[in-house]
Amino acid sequence: MTAKRVLISGAGVAGPALALGLRRRGFEVTVVERAAELRTGGYKVDVRGSGVVALKRMGVYERARAVDVGMQRITYVKRDGRPIAALPADLLMGRRGDDIEVLRGDLGQILYEESVADAEYVFGDAIAALRDDPGGVEVTFSSGRSGRYDYVVGADGLNSVTRRLAFGESQPTHLGAYISIFSVPNHLRIDREEIMFFRPGRLVFAYAMGPDRPAKVGLTFASPPVGYDRRDIRAQKAMVREAFTGIGWETDRFLASLDAADDFYFDSLAQVELPRWSAGRIVLLGDAGYCPSPASGQGTSLALVGAHVLAQHLGEPGGLEEYERVMRPYVDKNMAIGRKMAKDMVPGGRLAIAFRSYGMRTLKYHPRKEQVIDKILAPMHEAANAITL
Numbered sequence: 001m002t003a004k005r006v007l008i009s010g011a012g013v014a015g016p017a018l019a020l021g022l023r024r025r026g027f028e029v030t031v032v033e034r035a036a037e038l039r040t041g042g043y044k045v046d047v048r049g050s051g052v053v054a055l056k057r058m059g060v061y062e063r064a065r066a067v068d069v070g071m072q073r074i075t076y077v078k079r080d081g082r083p084i085a086a087l088p089a090d091l092l093m094g095r096r097g098d099d100i101e102v103l104r105g106d107l108g109q110i111l112y113e114e115s116v117a118d119a120e121y122v123f124g125d126a127i128a129a130l131r132d133d134p135g136g137v138e139v140t141f142s143s144g145r146s147g148r149y150d151y152v153v154g155a156d157g158l159n160s161v162t163r164r165l166a167f168g169e170s171q172p173t174h175l176g177a178y179i180s181i182f183s184v185p186n187h188l189r190i191d192r193e194e195i196m197f198f199r200p201g202r203l204v205f206a207y208a209m210g211p212d213r214p215a216k217v218g219l220t221f222a223s224p225p226v227g228y229d230r231r232d233i234r235a236q237k238a239m240v241r242e243a244f245t246g247i248g249w250e251t252d253r254f255l256a257s258l259d260a261a262d263d264f265y266f267d268s269l270a271q272v273e274l275p276r277w278s279a280g281r282i283v284l285l286g287d288a289g290y291c292p293s294p295a296s297g298q299g300t301s302l303a304l305v306g307a308h309v310l311a312q313h314l315g316e317p318g319g320l321e322e323y324e325r326v327m328r329p330y331v332d333k334n335m336a337i338g339r340k341m342a343k344d345m346v347p348g349g350r351l352a353i354a355f356r357s358y359g360m361r362t363l364k365y366h367p368r369k370e371q372v373i374d375k376i377l378a379p380m381h382e383a384a385n386a387i388t389l
C-alpha cells in the first residue's frame with residue numbers, strides 16, 4: 001500500500017505539532033511554510049491544562065519546560081513609572097501544576113526539530129490554489145510547483161490562506177482592539193518581570209527574560225475595525241504611534257524603537273468562528289480554524305491539543321468528523337474565555353483603571369490572595385482542562 005500524502009500549510013506551532021503526531025503513522029508528510037526560515041523567539045505564550053498533556057503525549061514536554069521564560073513578577077505602574085503593586089507572575093496569570101510559559105518560536109523550534117526527520121519541510125513557498133477531486137487534492141504553490149495530496153491541513157494561522165481557498169472569504173471576528181508587539185532595548189533592565197501600564201482604551205506591557213536581554217513591548221488599543229493593508233508595515237506602525245504617543249510611563253521611549261523593529265507584529269484581537277473545520281479532504285487546525293484570540297491565552301494550547309487529536313483520527317473513515325466532534329466543546333469553552341478576556345484586557349475609562357489598581361493594591365495584602373485569584377480564574381482553568389486526551 002502506498003503511504004497517504006499529507007500537506008500541512010504553516011510551520012508555526014500547530015503544523016510541526018501535527019507533523020510530530022503523524023510520525024510513524026505511515027503518512028508521507030510535507031510542511032510548507034511561507035516564511036523563508038523557521039521563526040525563532042517571538043512573544044511569550046502560556047501552555048495550560050490539556051495543552052500540557054498534549055505536549056507530554058508528543059514526548060516534548062521536558063524540552064519545552066526547559067525553555068520556560070521564568071517570569072517572576074507582574075507589576076502595575078503609574079504614569080510616572082512608580083509601582084502600584086506587584087504580584088507573583090504564576091499566581092496572577094493562573095499557571096498551575098505543570099503549566100508553562102515559553103516563547104512561541106522556541107516551542108515551534110522544538111516541535112520542528114522533533115519532527116524534521118520524518119517530514120519534509122519546504123520554506124519560502126505557499127499554497128496558491130486548491131482543487132479537491134474525488135481522488136485527492138490538487139495543490140498549486142506560489143512557486144509554480146504542484147502536487148497531489150490525500151489530505152491538506154491548513155495550519156496557517158489567524159489569516160489562513162487555506163481557509164480562504166477552501167471555505168471562501170470570511171474575516172475573523174474583531175474583538176474591539178488591535179495588538180502590536182516588538183522588541184526594544186531593555187533600558188529599564190527588566191529582569192524576568194512583566195510591567196503593565198493602563199490608560200483609557202490603552203494597555204502597554206513590557207517584559208524581558210533578564211536585565212541583559214532585549215525587552216518585548218506590547219501595545220494594545222481599543223478600536224472599532226479599521227481597514228488597513230496587511231502588507232503595509234509602515235502604515236501599521238503609524239497607527240500604533242498615533243494611538244500611543246504621549247500617554248505616559250516609558251511609552252514614548254518604546255515608540256522610538258518602532259521604526260527599527262524588524263520583528264513588529266500587528267493584528268486585530270480576533271477570533272475565527274466556523275461552523276465546520278473540514279471541507280472534503282481539507283481540514284483546518286489551530287488558529288486557522290479556531291483562533292480564540294491572544295486575549296484568551298489559550299491559542300497555543302488549542303493548537304497543540306488539536307494537533308494531537310487530528311493526528312489520532314486523520315486517515316480513518318469519518319476521522320475528520322470525529323476530530324471536530326471531540327474538539328468542538330473544548331474549543332467553544334475557550335472561545336467564550338477569549339471573548340470575556342478581550343473585554344477586560346483594555347480598560348474602558350479612568351474608573352476601570354482605578355478599580356483595577358485598587359484590586360491589585362489590596363490583593364497584595366490579602367491573607368488568602370491565592371484563593372481569591374483561583375476563584376476569579378476558575379472558568380479559565382475549567383476551559384483549559386475541558387478535554388480529556
Ligand SMILES: Cc1cc2nc3c(=O)[nH]c(=O)nc-3n(C[C@H](O)[C@H](O)[C@H](O)COP(=O)(O)OP(=O)(O)OC[C@H]3O[C@@H](n4cnc5c(N)ncnc54)[C@H](O)[C@@H]3O)c2cc1C
Pocket residue numbers: 009010011012013014015032033034035043044045046047104125126127155156157158159160161162179181265285286287288293294296297298299300301302303
Ligand atoms: C501577542 C500574542 C500573544 C499571545 N499569547 C498567547 C498566550 O499567552 N497563550 C497562548 O496559548 N497563545 C497565545 N497567543 C496565540 C498563539 O500565538 C497562537 O494561538 C498559536 O501560535 C497558534 O499556532 P498556529 O500554529 O495555529 O498559528 P501560528 O503560530 O500563527 O502559525 C501559522 C504559521 O503559518 C505560516 N503561514 C501563514 N500563511 C501561510 C501560507 N499562506 N502558507 C504557508 N504558511 C503560512 C506563518 O508564517 C506561521 O508560521 C498569542 C498570540 C499573540 C499574537
